[in-house]
Amino acid sequence: MNYWLVKSDPETYDWQQFEKDKKTCWDGVRNYQARNNLALMKKGDIVLWYHSNFGKDIVGIAKLTKETFQDPTTQDERWLAVELSIYKKLKLPVSLEIIKTEKILQNLSLLKQQRLSVMPVTKIEFETILSLGETKL
DNA sequence: GCCAACGTTGGC
């Protein structure tokens, strides 16, 4: 079991929409490093959902329900997509501000690599975020 | 809206 964090721009697709849809195809990734992370995702992996630009907080948890397949939004075989399903909403959103002040989370790619939209999260980081969000799996 | 960071492209 692995943990991940994905960024969504709420202007394009936000958590509220995700809750309505129950599941979504996570496509449109056009960054090699993010693509490589997508390729490593396994069914059942846990994915934290972060809102960039507006909100700037982790709002919920999704579960990977379909491993990587060809990105349906392009013919280009280089790009991949996965399917995410609603799992749980965080009781409290964990904001970027809070993340920055948390010692354990200083190595999160979110803080180090601004442009990466899909990144791995370690177990300890994941658990820290959950407890900051006052949420249990 | 600005700008820093950084990934990508293309000329050489």
Place this chain on the structure above:
DNA sequence: GCCAACGTTGGC
């Protein structure tokens, strides 16, 4: 294969 130019992301 280097590197300058350019485009995009995302925090402020």
